[in-house]
Amino acid sequence: MKQEQRINVDLEEIITKYRPVITFKVIKAIGSHTPEWEDIVNEILANVIEKIRQKKFRGESTIGTFIYTITQRRIIDYIRAKSKSLTQVPEPKPYPSPLETLEKKELSHQIFQAIKKLKPKYREILYLYYYQGLSREEVAAKLGISSKKVSERVHYSLKLVKKELKTKK
Structure with missing residues (x-):
């Protein structure tokens, strides 16, 4: 029970200390105009907490480095997903030429x-x-x-x- 409380306190300290850093990195990478930035920050924090609880943080590096790595990977995943969706969008049709516009008006009139x-x-x-x-x-x-x-x-x-x-x- 004592160990569980210690993990919770540590997790709260980690969230309090690193949320602003993660937020800064996410906004810097994808922009504050992107509505998903808050969701990405929350996903990163949830991922950090999950990995710490699963004992995947072994202490071979600082907690800051561990969180930085998770943050960078999530940002890269987001950018890759966005670029895939952008490449799948069909090209917009070109504007009609003045001749085409005139022909269309003439046909409408006829x-x-x-x-x-x-x-x-x-x-x-x-x-x-x-x-x-x-x-x-x-x-x-x-x-x-x-x-x-x-x-x-x-x-x-x-x-x-x-x-x-x-x-x-």
Whole structure:
């Protein structure tokens, strides 16, 4: 029982003395802007306590050196994990060129003009389905028709728009 109390007192002293040192090293290595730095410090302290309780600290070096080694290894592990996750992120798509932007605007304008030429029942179905994002069932309920009829009208409306776009080219 006396030995267990001594270990607890020593552990408390170690935490009190080395937490600021560990915190400084972690923040210096990964930055204070990284939200995980506090978790890393706590993991390091938990690891130190666990290794001391498992008698892995044999006293061949100072306790400071022992803690420094654990800290450095945890920081390296964190940086490796972050660099792996960064390399797995896909490259962002490049910004469209001015020509691509212009072509897209022109196509949008042509589609808008083609839709304007449709009969109102076909225009309305496209508006509800694509622009308001309603499901086929919701469009059917709103217009008082079957969802099969909605599907048919959407398909036919798109066919008419495509036909109009082909005649423009």
